[in-house]
Amino acid sequence: MNLKCYIVKDLLPNYADKVTSEETCNDIEKHFSECEQCKKEYQAMTQQIPKTTLADQKVNKKEVNYLKKCFRIIKIVVICAIILNIAIVGIFGALLLYGVNHPAKDITTDIADYNKYLGATGIHADKNLIYNDIFPDSIPSSADVEEFCYYYLNPWDPSYLCYLVYTCNDEEFSKEIERLSKIESSEDYLFYGTTGFNYPVCAIYANDYTGYIYAMADKEKNRLIYVELTYCNYFSEIDYEAIINKKHLPVGFDAKPGNPTRKKYDEETGLN
Numbered sequence: 539m540n541l542k543c544y545i546v547k548d549l550l551p552n553y554a555d556k557v558t559s560e561e562t563c564n565d566i567e568k569h570f571s572e573c574e575q576c577k578k579e580y581q582a583m584t585q586q587i588p589k590t591t592l593a594d595q596k597v598n599k600k601e602v603n604y605l606k607k608c609f610r611i612i613k614i615v616v617i618c619a620i621i622l623n624i625a626i627v628g629i630f631g632a633l634l635l636y637g638v639n640h641p642a643k644d645i646t647t648d649i650a651d652y653n654k655y656l657g658a659t660g661i662h663a664d665k666n667l668i669y670n671d672i673f674p675d676s677i678p679s680s681a682d683v684e685e686f687c688y689y690y691l692n693p694w695d696p697s698y699l700c701y702l703v704y705t706c707n708d709e710e711f712s713k714e715i716e717r718l719s720k721i722e723s724s725e726d727y728l729f730y731g732t733t734g735f736n737y738p739v740c741a742i743y744a745n746d747y748t749g750y751i752y753a754m755a756d757k758e759k760n761r762l763i764y765v766e767l768t769y770c771n772y773f774s775e776i777d778y779e780a781i782i783n784k785k786h787l788p789v790g791f792d793a794k795p796g797n798p799t800r801k802k803y804d805e806e807t808g809l810n
Contacts, residue, residue, distance in 0.1 A: 541569045546576045554584050642692035652677055655688040656700060662688070672721060672741050672753050673702060673764045678710040684761075687781065695770035699778050701786060702764040711760040715740060718753050727752075730799050732788040737763060747772060749793060754786075769793065772800040 541549075546569050552558045553566050570577040646655065656662050658675035677683065685703040690696065706714070718740035727744035728734075737754035740762075744750045748770065754763040763786050767778060774793045792798065 540572075541565050543569075543573060543576055546573070547579065550576075550580055550583055554580065642690070644690040645688065647687050649677070649683045649686045651688065652686065652702070656702070662698075662700070668743050668745075668748055668751055668766075668768055670743075670751050670766060672718065672743065672751050673700070673766070674714065674717075677702075677704065678706045678714070680707040680710050682706070685783070689776055689781065691775050693775055695775070697769040697775040698766055699774070699776045699781060700764075700766040701782055703761065703783075703786070705759055705761045708760065711755075711762070714762060715755060718755075730788075730797065731790040731792045733790040735788055736785045746799065749774070750788065750791075752788075767791075767793065772803050773797055 546566055549558060549562065549566060553563065558566070570580065644661075652660075653676060654660055656670075656673050662670065681704040683702070683704045685701060687699065687701050689699040691698075705711075721741040723739075723742045724744045727739075727742050727750070729744055729746040730749070735752075735754060737756050740753045740755050742750065742752035744752070749768045751766040751768065752764075754765075755761070756763065765782070765786055767774060767787075769775065772793075773795045775795075778787070778793075
């Protein structure tokens with residue numbers, strides 16, 4: 539049976555799916571041998587086209603959803619990291635600005651405050667960088683105080699400048715000299731360029747990091763001189779030369795910012 543082209547074209551889908559009868563298949567194949575156009579149309583219809591099954595669609599959808607979820611998580615993490623970094627920089631900047639403009643500071647030159655700061659139970663007893671039992675627990679009754687200062691400055695690390703100068707009667711002077719002589723002083727105390735002192739040293743604590751605490755005696759005038767210059771990081775934040783009598787400082791002493799001891803530390807640690 540010779541089939542017309544329009545009939546073959548109508549039958550092609552069924553033929554391709556192999557649901558036509560054997561007789562119809564034979565007639566269609568006979569037509570293909572005679573009609574190149576229908577044959578090409580059939581070949582085009584039966585080319586291998588990837589078929590996506592419902593299962594494949596579900597898998598692909600799951601993969602897409604998973605990737606979307608991952609991207610959302612990554613986006614959230616990145617945004618949080620940026621916000622956190624901005625917050626940290628902001629807080630650090632604020633603290634730096636506040637620390638520079640509002641350093642912790644406490645200063646008095648009123649001898650009535652001595653016990654409050656430097657007495658046996660004074661504030662300094664819990665705050666000092668070096669244990670200070672060189673300064674007296676209290677001022678002798680016969681003392682004539684010439685100079686007194688308690689200066690605490692802490693922009694980032696604490697610095698202290700404390701000094702007390704007084705004269706007293708022979709008995710109390712001798713008693714204090716005896717007390718100071720029993721203190722186990724530092725054996726090596728020539729740091730920060732120090733070459734000596736302007737008065738005999740009765741007791742001293744010193745190290746090359748935190749500085750000095752010492753007592754000196756001017757025996758001709760029954761005068762006792764107590765000094766504490768302590769700090770961190772090899773330099774003092776306090777402009778001590780503008781405050782204390784130079785004669786009460788160690789000779790050659792330099793603990794100002796950028797002093798040779800600090801520079802040496804920077805070179806050895808690679809901070810320069």
